[in-house]
Amino acid sequence: MSQSIQFSTPSRTPHLLHLPHSRFHRPLTSLSFRQFPLKYTSIRASSSPEERSVVATAVSTDTAAIDVDTVTEAELKENGFRSTRRTKLICTIGPATCGFEQLEALAEGGMNVARLNMCHGTREWHRDVIRSVRKLNEEKGFAVAIMMDTEGSEIHMGDLGGGESSAKSEDGEVWTFTVRAFDSSRPARTISVSYDGFAEDVRVGDELLVDGGMVRFEVIEKIGPDVKCLCTDPGLLLPRANLTFWRDGSLVRERNAMLPTISSKDWLDIDFGIAEGVDFIAVSFVKDIGVIAKIESIDSLTNLEEIILASDGAMVARGDLGAQIPLEQVPAAQQRIVKVCRALNKPVIVASQLLESMIEYPTPTRAEVADVSEAVRQRSDALMLSGESAMGQFPDKALTVLRSVSLRIERWWREEKRYESTPLQPIGSGFSDRISEEICNSAAKMANNLGVDAVFVYTKDGHMASLVSRCRPDCPIFAFTTTTSVRRRLNLQWGLIPFRLSFSEDMESNLNKTFSLLKSRGMIKSGDLVIAVSDMLQSIQVMNVP
Ligand SMILES: Nc1ncnc2c1ncn2[C@@H]1O[C@H](COP(=O)(O)OP(=O)(O)O)[C@@H](O)[C@H]1O
Numbered sequence: 001m002s003q004s005i006q007f008s009t010p011s012r013t014p015h016l017l018h019l020p021h022s023r024f025h026r027p028l029t030s031l032s033f034r035q036f037p038l039k040y041t042s043i044r045a046s047s048s049p050e051e052r053s054v055v056a057t058a059v060s061t062d063t064a065a066i067d068v069d070t071v072t073e074a075e076l077k078e079n080g081f082r083s084t085r086r087t088k089l090i091c092t093i094g095p096a097t098c099g100f101e102q103l104e105a106l107a108e109g110g111m112n113v114a115r116l117n118m119c120h121g122t123r124e125w126h127r128d129v130i131r132s133v134r135k136l137n138e139e140k141g142f143a144v145a146i147m148m149d150t151e152g153s154e155i156h157m158g159d160l161g162g163g164e165s166s167a168k169s170e171d172g173e174v175w176t177f178t179v180r181a182f183d184s185s186r187p188a189r190t191i192s193v194s195y196d197g198f199a200e201d202v203r204v205g206d207e208l209l210v211d212g213g214m215v216r217f218e219v220i221e222k223i224g225p226d227v228k229c230l231c232t233d234p235g236l237l238l239p240r241a242n243l244t245f246w247r248d249g250s251l252v253r254e255r256n257a258m259l260p261t262i263s264s265k266d267w268l269d270i271d272f273g274i275a276e277g278v279d280f281i282a283v284s285f286v287k288d289i290g291v292i293a294k295i296e297s298i299d300s301l302t303n304l305e306e307i308i309l310a311s312d313g314a315m316v317a318r319g320d321l322g323a324q325i326p327l328e329q330v331p332a333a334q335q336r337i338v339k340v341c342r343a344l345n346k347p348v349i350v351a352s353q354l355l356e357s358m359i360e361y362p363t364p365t366r367a368e369v370a371d372v373s374e375a376v377r378q379r380s381d382a383l384m385l386s387g388e389s390a391m392g393q394f395p396d397k398a399l400t401v402l403r404s405v406s407l408r409i410e411r412w413w414r415e416e417k418r419y420e421s422t423p424l425q426p427i428g429s430g431f432s433d434r435i436s437e438e439i440c441n442s443a444a445k446m447a448n449n450l451g452v453d454a455v456f457v458y459t460k461d462g463h464m465a466s467l468v469s470r471c472r473p474d475c476p477i478f479a480f481t482t483t484t485s486v487r488r489r490l491n492l493q494w495g496l497i498p499f500r501l502s503f504s505e506d507m508e509s510n511l512n513k514t515f516s517l518l519k520s521r522g523m524i525k526s527g528d529l530v531i532a533v534s535d536m537l538q539s540i541q542v543m544n545v546p
Pocket residue numbers: 092093094095117119120121238239240241242319386387388390391
C-alpha cells in the first residue's frame with residue numbers, strides 16, 4: 001500500500017513572497033494522506049504477480065534508459081541498501097594514476113571525483129587525464145566528476161631541475177632560496193622561488209616553512225636575489241612545494257597578501273577548464289561549473305560564512321591552513337567549516353594528509369585512521385587524497401582504506417543512532433524553497449523513524465537532492481536527474497547515489513518506470529520500503545516496491 005503527503009501550494013509565483021506577513025499564517029499548504037488513484041494500483045504491493053509482470057515487461061525494454069555505474073549496481077545487488085558508502089572520495093591524479101587503466105582501477109575502487117592540481121603538470125597532460133575520465137564514464141557508465149584545482153597566487157618553490165623528484169635537506173645545512181631562474185642545471189642546495197618580491201620581503205631571522213612546515217629554515221643572510229637559509233627541521237623538498245614565512249611568531253603577510261586570489265595563470269587555466277567541461281573549479285567566479293572555495297588562508301576564516309554562501313562548496317585545505325594558523329587550531333577550524341557548510345547546504349571536502357604515510361607505506365598509521373574516522377563522523381561530504389594518489393606508491397590501497405574506514409564508521413554511527421539534537425536552521429529565501437526544505441527534512445525524519453530502505457528524489461537541477469543529503473538520513477538516497485552533468489555534480493554529495501533517467505512531471509509514471517528499471521536490474525526488490533520526493537510535485541510518498 002502506498003501513502004502520500006501532498007503539499008498543494010495554490011500559487012508558486014514570485015508575488016507570493018511579497019504578501020503581507022499575515023498571509024503566511026493562512027493555510028496556504030494543505031496536508032492530506034491519500035491513496036494512489038486506480039492507475040497507480042497496478043504497482044501496489046498487493047497487486048497480483050501477473051499484474052506486476054505486465055508492468056515490468058512494458059518497461060523492461062527501456063533498461064538502457066537509466067545510467068548507473070557498474071560498481072554501484074554490483075554493490076547494491078550484493079549487499080543491499082544498507083551497505084552503500086555515504087562519504088564521497090576524491091583522488092588527486094598525478095604521475096602515479098594518470099593512465100587509463102590506473103584511472104579505471106580508482107573508479108572501480110570508489111573514486112567519485114578526480115582532482116587535477118593545476119600547480120603541477122602541463123595543460124596537455126591535464127587535457128589527457130580529463131579525456132580519459134570522460135572516456136571511462138562513457139564506456140563504463142561511471143559518473144566520475146572532474147575538479148580542477150587552480151594554483152592560486154601562493155608562493156612556491158620551482159621545479160627542482162634535472163628532472164629530480166625530491167631533494168633531502170639535512171639539519172644545519174645552508175640552502176639558497178633565490179628569485180633567479182635556472183634553465184636546467186640547478187646549483188647544489190639552491191631552490192628557485194616563484195614570487196619576485198620574495199628576496200625583498202623576507203628579513204634575516206624570519207622562519208621559512210616549506211610545504212606547511214614539513215621542512216623549516218631560518219633566514220640568515222640576504223645577498224641581492226639570493227636568500228641564505230639554515231635548515232632547522234630537516235626533510236624532503238618536493239618540486240613546487242609551497243612556502244610561507246613567519247616573523248616573531250606570526251605569519252608574514254606583506255606584499256604577498258596583496259597578490260590577487262586568482263592569478264593570470266589561473267584565469268588561463270579556468271578558460272581551459274571551461275573549454276574542457278570540468279565539473280568543479282576550486283575558486284573562481286564562473287557560472288555553470290561548481291565553484292569550491294578552498295579554506296586555507298587565515299583571512300578566509302574570518303569571512304567564512306560569506307565565502308561559503310557565495311560558493312557551491314568548500315574544501316578544508318589543511319595543508320596550507322596548517323601553515324597559516326597554529327597546527328593545534330586546525331581541528332577546531334575543520335569542525336567549524338564542516339558545520340557551517342552543513343548549515344548552509346554546501347558540500348564540504350576534508351583534504352590533505354589524511355593518509356600521508358601511505359605515500360611510502362602500504363599500511364596507514366593508527367593516527368591517520370583516527371583522523372579519517374573523525375572526518376567521517378563529522379559527516380563531511382567527501383574525503384580527498386593528494387600525494388597518496390598523485391605520486392604515492394599505493395594509490396589503490398589508500399583509496400581502499402578510505403572506503404573501508406568510511407563504511408565502518410558510518411555503520412557504527414547508524415548503529416549507535418547518533419542523531420543530531422540541534423535541528424537544521426531554515427535556509428530558503430522563498431516560500432516555495434521553504435516548503436521543499438520542510439519536505440526533505442520530514443522525509444529524512446520519516447525515513448529514519450520508519451526504517452525505510454531508500455529515499456528516492458527526482459530532481460532536475462539537483463537542489464532537492466542536496467536538501468535530502470543535508471539531513472544525512474540513515475538510508476541511501478537515490479537521486480534521479482535528467483542530465484549527465486547534474487548526475488556528475490551530485491556525486492560529490494554525502495549519501496547520494498546519482499542516476500540519470502529521463503522523467504516527466506507525472507510522479508506516478510516516474511515511480512512506475514523507476515521501479516521497473518531498477519527491479520529488472522536487480523537493484524531493488526519487491527517489498528523494499530521507499531520514500532519518494534520530487535522537485536516537480538511537492539509531496540512525500542511512502543510505499544513498498546511492488
Ligand atoms: N599533475 C601532477 N603532476 C606531477 N605531480 C603531481 C601532480 N599532481 C600532484 N603531484 C604530486 O603530488 C604531490 C601532492 O599533491 P598536492 O597535495 O595536490 O600538491 P601540493 O603538494 O602542491 O599541494 C605534489 O607535491 C606533487 O609532487
